[in-house]
Amino acid sequence: MAQDIRVQELKSKMDAxxxxxxxxxxxxxxxxxxxxxxxxIPLGSLMGRMGELEQHKEDEVIVYCRSGNRSGLAKEFMERAGFKNVRNLLGGMMSWAENYGTGK
Incomplete structure (x- = not known):
């Protein structure tokens, strides 16, 4: 089970x-x-669309939502489906907006 990720680490990974x-x-x-x-892929569609992500079973996958709750569920679904390195973005877009705003 992969360690979850904070917005600061995700931003660093994106910048790099x-x-x-x-x-x-x-x-x-x-x-x-x-x-x-x-x-x-909205959470409600994830189970039916998991095949679209099949090629990423061994890759690092970072999942995000508004607050981290739905992405936490998505992480569980994906791990049960055999994904090896799924990380939930703690605090989701609420935390991102607090740290970096909502601009691109």
């Missing part, structure tokens, strides 16, 4: 162009209002 998969599991209206990129 590190190789990882970023997954947004929020709803479309939340993503439209503010996002930091990555793949977009």
């Amino acid at each position: 162009n590190e190789d990882f998969v970023l997954l947004d599991v929020r709803e479309p209206n939340e993503r439209a209002a503010f996002n930091i990129g990555g793949e977009f």
